Amino acid sequence: MTSYDFFVPAGWRMALPKGGIPGVNGGVIMPSTVAAHTLVRRDLDKSYPHLTRRLVDPQLYLATLNAASCRKACSNLASYGWFPLREEIPFDSAEQKQSEWKKGVLDRIEAIWTAALPTTSAEITILVDRCLQFQSGLNVEAFVLPAPLTSDPGGKLLAEIAWLEAGIATAKRINPALPVLASIAINDSILRADDATSSAVVDSFLDQLTARGVSGAYIVPVMHQEDSYYYSHPGTMFSLFRMCSGLRAAGLSRIVVSFAGTAGLACLAAGADTWVSGWYRGQRRLRLQDFQAEEGRSVPTYYSHPFGGEFHLAADLDAACKAGYFNRIADSTPASAGLLNALRSGKTVSTVPEWQARPTNVSAAIEHFLRVAGRETTALTGSSASQVQASMARSLLKAYTLSGEIRTNVPGLVTRTSTLHQHGWHTAFDRLLQA
């Protein structure tokens, strides 16, 4: 019996709707969205109870971001000690306000950000030490080791191994009792290889991690080949599933999948035990191009677990209901009760103020999504691995069938109402079960 967890990403934005959501078991702090000195001044345990269980994603895979086009993220990352800088700009609370520090860094980030990683063992060890000391100071429940982004399909993983070795040794020195999660930040162009069963890079990751006796893995797929809220390529999904399955088969006790959106939930049936996602696009996927611009003002969407995705509001959800799909797509949570009551009685989305398709009117959509995510994760706990697999196989088949019908029978759907990824997920999971 495995216990499953749903974690949310935490950065400058940390609070949950209504102070807490059932089924949100913890959080992962993302340095790219909050400066270090802002983070450490927050009382995480008191003000953000859902972060009592917490991890820090070092996000070293962002070290090669272009500071000229990703100023905000690089400025936040530069405030942590483990990114190579030409010059450090410390924050002094006695001398300056946080806004003054931020302006100073934003003005100079291009000059100080190296966008390169060290290659010598001594330099790597210094940065790893700073990273793990910081994590230790934040009382994380496990170390997440920093790792560079893997994007070369023919890569030998020599840099990744060097960081991994330094991480394992440093973690042992700082706190040998704390579990150690090795990071895998991997470009989806590697994951989507046609024959993921023989991907040298995936095989090598599995071999290198399992041979070193780490407690677990923290997996971040990096979206490069797609531009969606969902990975849709079956190869990408199969590789993700295979990594989780392989690491679990090799005895790793903790496998966390982050930035995969709701694909992370599906990964629980492949061997992962924790998935990390928020509602916003930047919390669901890791796409380097996203750091080049501020995410636009969000509009609400309606997440339906039976459908395996979201409906764009208001036109697509209204159209699906009009086509007779209400009962099959309805997903009830306290946050969506008003909307479902309205739709059930033949009204449209626009009659429900908290779900009206207006920019920033997203509170209900976020709360609903997080409640569904927590509910579905909690529902798996207590089941055996084979029961979880069977349950996920049924869900994915159902979503695949429903999405196909809706694509055929509801004309004019916009791309935000994704009806394609369900096929990829179902195909990949089926392949995993047969492997």
Added chain:
Amino acid sequence: MGSFMPPLTHEEIRLAFAGRYSDLVPLTPSGQGSVFSATLSAPSGGVDTVALKIYNVGTLEERTDREIAAMRRLSSPCLVRLIGSGTQIVRGSDCIWIETEFIEGRSIATELQDGPLSELRTAAIIRDVAIAIEALWDERIVHRDIKPANVMLTGSGRAVVIDLGLARHVDLSSVTGIGATCGTLGYLSPEQARANHALTCKSDIFALGILAEECLLGRHPTGNQQSYLLTGGPKVATLGLRPSPILETVVDSMIQTDAFRRPNPAQVVSEMRKLIGGATP
């Protein structure tokens, strides 16, 4: 790369190493070079008799200081000790040489000429070689050439892994064998044969699994055909062997295609101890 023909003589070694050795006895040469037992003129670390291996030109990459330091730290009763290592001009060419303590005994290859080994003896060999692989991996070294000829059985029955010639530290890009297959056909793990990613101790574990089958069978399970090992080794049951369930399970797990599915050396040792304890049968 070419072997020394005619074979190296005592006199050539004596001259090349300028009196380092007082006595030299040629041993069975390997495909990689010439091997001698030699008496050190000045004993080192309590060792006076060593096995000296002089590699054929181009056989090996030169070791870095860091790698040599890691190899010198190796300490296990189941692993030969490195005494010295370097390059020396022999017959006009720079040759890599390695000097290890001399292990008295018979190799498993020799032992198998008399027939298969018992299950208990095989289990003890698996345990001892896994201990050696674990000691190597603790220093992040992969042996890359575990085979019957490279495991000596001492008078007390202990198995000792010898020949650190191909052993490499993971720090080196060359270690890895990426792009160049090295080792002995018939014992290469699928990933070592493909030479497409950095190796770990799991590759040595695969070779140990094949060696274990050879001990039980009295001959190599695929007649040294590497092509039959690309998708893993043959299951124990398919060889007509019926060892105890523990031994069968462990050996089958060691020769799986996927490295990550193979057990760690410590797990192998633990399983074998369940079968035979810590003693040497």
